[in-house]
Each structure stands twice: as C-alpha cells, then as structure tokens.
Amino acid sequence: MTQNIYDNPDFFAGYSKLPRSVDGLDAAPEWPVLRAMLPAMGGLAVVDLGCGYGWFCRWARANGAARVLGLDVSEKMLARARADTHDAAIAYARADMERLELPASSFGLAYSSLALHYIEGLRGLMAVVHRALVPGGSLVFSVEHPIYTAPAEPKWSSADDGRKTWPVDRYLDEGARSTDWLAKGVIKQHRTIATYLNMLLGLGFTLARVEEWGPTTAQIEARPALADERQRPPFLLVAARR
Amino acid sequence: MTQNIYDNPDFFAGYSKLPRSVDGLDAAPEWPVLRAMLPAMGGLAVVDLGCGYGWFCRWARANGAARVLGLDVSEKMLARARADTHDAAIAYARADMERLELPASSFGLAYSSLALHYIEGLRGLMAVVHRALVPGGSLVFSVEHPIYTAPAEPKWSSADDGRKTWPVDRYLDEGARSTDWLAKGVIKQHRTIATYLNMLLGLGFTLARVEEWGPTTAQIEARPALADERQRPPFLLVAARR
Numbered sequence: 474m475t476q477n478i479y480d481n482p483d484f485f486a487g488y489s490k491l492p493r494s495v496d497g498l499d500a501a502p503e504w505p506v507l508r509a510m511l512p513a514m515g516g517l518a519v520v521d522l523g524c525g526y527g528w529f530c531r532w533a534r535a536n537g538a539a540r541v542l543g544l545d546v547s548e549k550m551l552a553r554a555r556a557d558t559h560d561a562a563i564a565y566a567r568a569d570m571e572r573l574e575l576p577a578s579s580f581g582l583a584y585s586s587l588a589l590h591y592i593e594g595l596r597g598l599m600a601v602v603h604r605a606l607v608p609g610g611s612l613v614f615s616v617e618h619p620i621y622t623a624p625a626e627p628k629w630s631s632a633d634d635g636r637k638t639w640p641v642d643r644y645l646d647e648g649a650r651s652t653d654w655l656a657k658g659v660i661k662q663h664r665t666i667a668t669y670l671n672m673l674l675g676l677g678f679t680l681a682r683v684e685e686w687g688p689t690t691a692q693i694e695a696r697p698a699l700a701d702e703r704q705r706p707p708f709l710l711v712a713a714r715r
Numbered sequence: 716m717t718q719n720i721y722d723n724p725d726f727f728a729g730y731s732k733l734p735r736s737v738d739g740l741d742a743a744p745e746w747p748v749l750r751a752m753l754p755a756m757g758g759l760a761v762v763d764l765g766c767g768y769g770w771f772c773r774w775a776r777a778n779g780a781a782r783v784l785g786l787d788v789s790e791k792m793l794a795r796a797r798a799d800t801h802d803a804a805i806a807y808a809r810a811d812m813e814r815l816e817l818p819a820s821s822f823g824l825a826y827s828s829l830a831l832h833y834i835e836g837l838r839g840l841m842a843v844v845h846r847a848l849v850p851g852g853s854l855v856f857s858v859e860h861p862i863y864t865a866p867a868e869p870k871w872s873s874a875d876d877g878r879k880t881w882p883v884d885r886y887l888d889e890g891a892r893s894t895d896w897l898a899k900g901v902i903k904q905h906r907t908i909a910t911y912l913n914m915l916l917g918l919g920f921t922l923a924r925v926e927e928w929g930p931t932t933a934q935i936e937a938r939p940a941l942a943d944e945r946q947r948p949p950f951l952l953v954a955a956r957r
Contacts, residue, residue: 630880638868638882641883642880643946645946666925706886
C-alpha cells in the first residue's frame with residue numbers, strides 16, 4: 474500500500490503551512506496552466522483523486538460542476554476539507570488509491586493534483602479511472618516531473634560560474650525514491666514521462682496535451698525564488714480523454 | 716536555414732566512421748525500439764527525412780515497402796546513399812527541410828532518425844508531413860532527448876562517490892545549442908518534450924507511443940560504455956498517426 478505520509482504529524486504540520494494549503498489554487502504557481510487544460514465545468518460530474526483540503530472540489534462547483542467527489546487517503550486532510558465545505562453537491566470520502574472502486578461511466582472529469590507520484594499501483598488506478606469516465610470524458614493531472622524525481626540526490630548543484638544545475642541520474646531506473654521533504658523518508662514513485670504517457674495510451678486514453686511547467690517572467694518578478702525552476706521543470710501536467 | 720553540418724569535412728569524416736554509418740541500423744542501439752514502433756512495411760509508400768546513407772530506405776524496401784523517398788540536405792550523404800542502393804523503387808533527393816514540399820496524402824509512413832533536432836522551423840515541416848500522410852498514416856521519429864540537449868555544458872559530472880550525473884539546466888529555455896561533436900559549433904535546436912508532443916497534437920496528429928530510449932542489460936553487457944546512458948536517456952522516440 475502507498476505510504477500515507479499526509480497523516481504523519483510532522484508532514485501534515487509542514488504541509489498545512491504551504492502557500493497552496495493556506496491560500497488554495499491561486500497560490501499554486503502551476504494552477505493557471507493546469508486550469509487551461511481543463512474542460513468546461515458546466516454540468517460535469519467530477520472526481521478529484523487526492524483532494525487534500527478540497528480547494529479544487531470547491532472551485533469546480535463554483536464554476537458549474539454538477540457534483541464533485543473528493544477522495545483522499547488522509548483523514549486529517551478530509552476533516553479540514555469537510556469543515557471548509559458547505560455544499561451538498563460535494564462529497565468527500567477516504568480512499569486507498571491502490572484499491573479504488575468507482576462506478577462505470579459516471580464522471581466527466583477525473584482530476585488529480587500532485588498526488589499520483591505517490592501511488593505504487595498507478596496502472597490499476599488509471600484503469601479504474603478510464604472505466605469510470607464517460608466516453609469523451611477528461612483526465613487532467615499534475616505530478617512531480619520525472620526530471621525532478623529521478624536523482625539519487627535531488628539537490629541543486631552549483632557550476633563553477635555560479636549557475637545552478639540539476640544533477641540527473643537514475644532517470645531510466647524507475648521505482649521508489651525516498652526523500653526528506655517536510656518529514657524524513659517520504660516515498661515517491663519515479664516514473665519516466667514515457668511510462669506515464671504509454672500507460673494512458675495502453676489503457677485506451679487519447680492524449681490531448683502535455684505541459685512541463687515552469688514559471689513565467691511575471692511569476693519570477695513576483696517571486697524571484699521561482700527562477701531556478703526554469704532550469705528544470707518541477708511539474709508534469711497531462712490532459713487525456715477517454 | 717538550418718546549418719548543413721553534414722557537409723562540413725571534419726563532421727562528415729567523423730560521422731562516416733561511426734558504427735551506425737559503417738554497419739547500419741543494427742549498429743544503432745536504439746533501433747530495436749524504434750523498429751517496434753513502425754507500422755508493417757508491406758505495400759507502404761515511405762518518406763525518410765534525413766535519410767543519410769540510405770540504410771533505412773533499403774531496410775524499408777527489403778521489408779516490403781512499395782516505394783521509398785529518401786531526403787537529405789547533405790550532398791555527400793546522398794552520393795553515398797545512391798552508390799549503395801540498387802533499387803528503382805528507392806529515390807533520393809536533396810531537400811532543405813525548412814522549405815520542403817511534398818504531395819498531399821501520398822505516404823503511409825514518414826520516418827526520421829536523429830535529424831529533426833537540427834531543424835529550426837520544425838512546426839512548418841511537421842505540417843507538411845501531416846498533409847503528405849494518408850489518413851491513418853504514421854509518423855515515427857527519433858531525436859536527441861531534451862534532457863540531453865538542454866544543458867549549457869552537456870558533459871557528465873562526477874558526484875563525490877564517483878556516480879555520474881547529467882547537469883540539467885536551461886531545460887525550459889528552448890532554442891539553439893552550439894556543441895562540439897565531430898566538429899566545432901554544431902547547432903542543434905533544444906525543444907522540450909511538451910513542445911514536441913503539443914506541436915504534433917496541434918497539427919492534428921494522434922500520439923501512439925513515446926519512448927525515452929536507454930540500453931538494455933544485454934546491450935550494456937555487450938558494450939559496457941553504454942551503461943551511463945541509463946542515467947539519462949540520449950534519445951526521444953515518438954510514434955504518431957495522422
């Protein structure tokens with residue numbers, strides 16, 4: 474089973490202080506690009522895999538979704554999502570993504586933000602999602618970029634002239650990576666871009682768009698610390714259709 | 716116009732000694748994966764963009780292609796391709812890929828091996844290719860992988876423990892990269908994976924398969940120098956359909 478790091482007290486305490494936890498979607502710099510990959514929300518049934526505090530669930534409803542199901546493995550995240558949501562058309566449920574069951578042909582959009590790189594049995598989950606989408610339904614997700622997850626030592630190096638470089642190794646050796654981020658020993662699954670895309674194609678999805686997110690000039694002016702992220706993309710964003 | 720480095724005497728002399736120049740497709744370690752992405756050749760009309768010495772053109776005919784058009788910008792490459800080919804169903808022509816014209820709906824396969832990363836106006840060329848394919852026709856190509864082309868200094872670094880790492884920077888800053896490989900000042904165009912894929916999707920192609928090539932265990936046993944290529948993939952391989 475996938476590690477449930479979000480219920481680790483240290484991790485949860487750190488995560489709950491991140492800008493995207495405090496201020497929601499608009500504090501996530503990749504959100505404008507991810508949003509542009511979404512279908513129109515009007516009348517859609519939406520499932521959010523790894524809904525966290527429910528920011529996207531509430532946004533989907535505010536933009537016209539008919540009903541939203543937010544799923545997460547973390548009781549702590551769901552408790553706050555429920556406390557922050559006052560809308561009978563949004564339901565939250567605890568789910569182990571490795572054993573998820575969803576009714577067939579019942580959603581127009583499956584969405585996931587920065588959750589799928591924790592999942593060991595991703596192909597099984599994507600098969601469940603494919604079956605749960607209506608024909609023509611959309612899958613839109615972000616994950617940590619494979620360039621970001623690959624290295625044995627995922628830390629910037631400084632070149633002689635002061636430039637920062639990202640030391641890629643083990644890119645083609647997929648599997649678990651243990652990193653210390655908010656807590657010690659956070660386990661993520663490194664997969665190549667090819668694996669993500671061919672998994673979807675093999676399940677019958679059609680690819681619609683792929684983005685390797687990096688900050689815009691305006692975003693860097695507003696938050697100079699983002700500049701390094703142009704050296705290598707931190708996030709991979711994918712839109713596909715059943 | 717794209718630099719015609721293949722007609723540079725130093726580059727041509729070096730290139731003509733590479734294993735893949737001397738021994739053809741079977742000396743290219745990525746060939747088994749690229750071959751598996753190809754449609755059945757039987758009866759196909761094939762165009763090869765950057766045909767070099769014509770190894771693929773002859774392979775396609777030997778495997779049943781009805782006719783093959785090999786295009787290259789290099790007179791020297793074409794001269795040797797013609798000298799090595801004795802088959803009236805294979806034609807070679809000199810072409811500037813930035814200004815290519817092809818008849819509409821006339822090919823079942825457009826193929827390109829390690830040539831498209833030299834092309835500045837790639838979108839225009841891909842539009843020509845899309846129009847030249849019959850509906851359902853295939854585009855299969857390899858390019859240098861964007862992780863490989865990105866760095867300002869594309870050379871292995873050694874970590875303290877002796878591991879090799881590939882110092883990625885400038886990944887999201889697309890454009891020309893000047894490297895010294897066989898000759899000084901070889902100009903390649905760095906593009907992200909997202910740019911390659913979204914360019915095809917935007918032109919109406921459907922993506923069929925994406926591979927980030929690295930050597931197999933058996934290939935590394937036969938050629939130990941290949942082992943480093945598993946740290947970061949040297950080639951990106953894409954199959955798409957009109």
